[in-house]
Amino acid sequence: METSLNPERVGNRTPRKFMKRLYSTKDVYRFLRDMLSSVGDMRTGRKAGLVSVEFSERIMLAVTEVNGCRYCSYFHAQVALKAGLDTDEISDTLSGDFRSAPAEELPALLFAQHYADRAGWADPDLVDSLMDTYGEARGRAIIANIRAIMLGNVWGNTFDALRFRLKGQPSGQTSLGGELLAVFGLPLMIPVAAVHNLVTSK
Secondary structure: OOOOOOOOOOOOOOOOOOOOOOOOHHHHHHHHHHHHHHHHHHHHHHHOOOOOHHHHHHHHHHHHHHHOOHHHHHHHHHHHHHHOOOHHHHHHHOOOOOOOOOHHHHHHHHHHHHHHHOOOOOOHHHHHHHHHHHOHHHHHHHHHHHHHHHHHHHHHHHHHHHHHHHOOOOOOOOOHHHHHHHHHOHHHHHHHHHHHHHHHOO
16 A cells, blocks of 8 residues: 555646635634634544544545645645555545445535535534434534634635735635735634634623
8 A cells, every 4th residue: 555645646736727716814714713613522522532533534535625725635645544544545535436435424524525615604404414413522523623624725725826826827716915814814813713702602
């Protein structure tokens, strides 16, 4: 079995024209708030064994397939390999094909695709179905994993958009200010988002 993957073989190669999913600064902030609100669920899920490393990596790859972040594709392919997934399953998952995944995980992977495709605005009925299928604690842990990789995908794609802009190929979907804020301002948004979550949760 291969022990590493070339980043050009997993995920999308850098296109001549920017074709990846991009989001507004407002959306980036929303994804950050969502992720921060789910950190506890993610930790609980990992400690309690509700979401194994293998399961988590399948979720990460499923979401990344929708958003097309090449950095996340490469990084999580490497982690998935170390977790025991083989190269065929990784490639299949990055193509949106879950035939190699355990049947028990399939509803979560399909939900992960839906969540990413809807930019985090998941259908409430599908959220309820996820909770019915896996139970409240495990369902929340699954959503926490999805939210974590969503933020990673958004950052990676925005970073690529900025790179393309500097090469004279702006995406046409985002502004220079928005790209700079998302790429370099995200750490500064964290305390603001954390306080925002704290205030609105009361």
